Amino acid sequence: MSVTNGKMRPSLTQEILSHLGLANKTAAWGTLGTLRTFLSFSVDKDVQRLLRAIAGQGVDRSAIVGVLTNRSREQRQLISRAFQERTQQDLLKSLQAALSGSLERTVVALLQPAAHFDAQELRTALKTPDSTEDVAMEILATRSPPQLQECLTVYKHNFQVEAEKDIESETSGVLRDLLLALTKALKQAEGPSTEGTWVLIFTQRNPEHLVRVFDQYQRCTGHELEKMIQNIFHGDAQAALLSLASVIKNTPLYFADKLHQALQDTESNYQVLMRILISRSEIDLLSIRAEFKKKFGKSLYSSLQDAVKGDCRTALLALCRAEDI
Numbered sequence: 001m002s003v004t005n006g007k008m009r010p011s012l013t014q015e016i017l018s019h020l021g022l023a024n025k026t027a028a029w030g031t032l033g034t035l036r037t038f039l040s041f042s043v044d045k046d047v048q049r050l051l052r053a054i055a056g057q058g059v060d061r062s063a064i065v066g067v068l069t070n071r072s073r074e075q076r077q078l079i080s081r082a083f084q085e086r087t088q089q090d091l092l093k094s095l096q097a098a099l100s101g102s103l104e105r106t107v108v109a110l111l112q113p114a115a116h117f118d119a120q121e122l123r124t125a126l127k128t129p130d131s132t133e134d135v136a137m138e139i140l141a142t143r144s145p146p147q148l149q150e151c152l153t154v155y156k157h158n159f160q161v162e163a164e165k166d167i168e169s170e171t172s173g174v175l176r177d178l179l180l181a182l183t184k185a186l187k188q189a190e191g192p193s194t195e196g197t198w199v200l201i202f203t204q205r206n207p208e209h210l211v212r213v214f215d216q217y218q219r220c221t222g223h224e225l226e227k228m229i230q231n232i233f234h235g236d237a238q239a240a241l242l243s244l245a246s247v248i249k250n251t252p253l254y255f256a257d258k259l260h261q262a263l264q265d266t267e268s269n270y271q272v273l274m275r276i277l278i279s280r281s282e283i284d285l286l287s288i289r290a291e292f293k294k295k296f297g298k299s300l301y302s303s304l305q306d307a308v309k310g311d312c313r314t315a316l317l318a319l320c321r322a323e324d325i
Contacts, residue, residue: 033282034289034321037072043082046071050083050091054098061103061311064095068110069318072282080111102270103311109278110315115150116158118143121275122151123159126170133175133236135275136167137243138258140182142251152183174237178244252287253295255280259288260296263307270312273304277319289324299324 046067053060053067068076083091092111096104109117118139125135143151155163167179229241246254255276262272280288292300301323304316 032284032286033280034285034319035069035072035281038070038075041071041075043075043078046079047083047086050079050095051087054094059098061099062314064099064107065103065315065318068107069315073110073114076111077113099311101310101312102274103315105270106274106278106312106315109274113154114147114279115154117275118147118151118279119155119158119163122155122163123166126163126166129170132171133239133243134258136171136179137182137240137247138275140179141244141247142254148183171236174233175240178240250291252284253291255284255288256292256295256300259292259300260303263303268307268309270308273308273316274312277316281319285320289320293324 049063049067053063067079071079080091083089083094092108095107095111099107112120121135122139125131125139139151140148152163155161159166164180164183167176167183171179226242226245229238229245233241243254246257258272259276262269262276276288277285289300292298292303296303301317301320304313304320308316
């Protein structure tokens with residue numbers, strides 16, 4: 001929190017993220033996610049079921065997926081701790097030894113605490129130039145303030161470096177400034193600049209206000225703001241500003257677009273599909289499904305059925321949950 005005229009005001013990140021998406025809204029039955037807390041939860045039964053699944057003649061992948069995709073992340077953490085206590089073995093390592101490929105990566109993501117998974121994805125993105133803007137902007141711009149703070153804490157602990165330091169060394173220009181702003185590390189630029197102005201507007205204005213600015217701009221010019229961004233900026237800077245504008249205007253649609261792109265790749269991008277479906281399954285995946293069907297004319301569930309192959313298909317479909325008619 002910062003102080004202005006003796007009054008406490010939210011940080012830039014809190015101002016931005018508290019208005020992004022639908023994370024704080026609920027559907028009639030309590031959440032816009034597809035995954036809820038399992039009411040008949042028995043940690044002992046789940047531990048036994050997983051033990052049988054990996055200790056038998058053959059690995060029962062269906063049983064593993066059935067347990068992990070029907071429990072909340074908190075319940076999965078309870079299962080993991082109970083498994084360790086009862087068997088003196090690490091559940092994650094046991095499942096990694098029993099599985100392989102895309103299903104193994106999906107199970108690892110399901111069992112990791114959210115902040116640990118986000119920190120690893122952010123680190124990988126910052127060290128992989130082709131995916132820096134896409135993944136880093138997704139994580140930094142769509143997580144709630146507490147989630148983001150925990151992610152940054154885990155990042156420092158696991159990699160022995162502040163995320164801001166990696167952003168400074170691995171990115172540049174507008175992309176760097178936007179990412180630093182979203183991690184609460186943006187320093188005020190000395191003197192005006194066109195790029196600096198865009199960064200300050202995008203990161204220091206209430207997103208609800210920005211939506212009105214976007215609408216007013218379109219009415220006055222006849223063009224969407226995104227068109228102006230495309231005309232002025234190029235490369236990573238353009239992609240970063242377009243991503244942030246998309247998140248601010250409609251977070252579920254932003255994720256629907258990302259899922260559709262991942263499904264259109266020559267070989268479906270399982271990492272993107274897995275990251276979004278797992279991270280949004282307890283938040284707003286129902287809204288994402290609705291936006292996907294509205295824009296692309298086909299349900300997300302059917303699209304996954306058609307495009308995804310291999311063992312992880314069942315897990316991703318289970319997280320998506322159902323067909324949208």
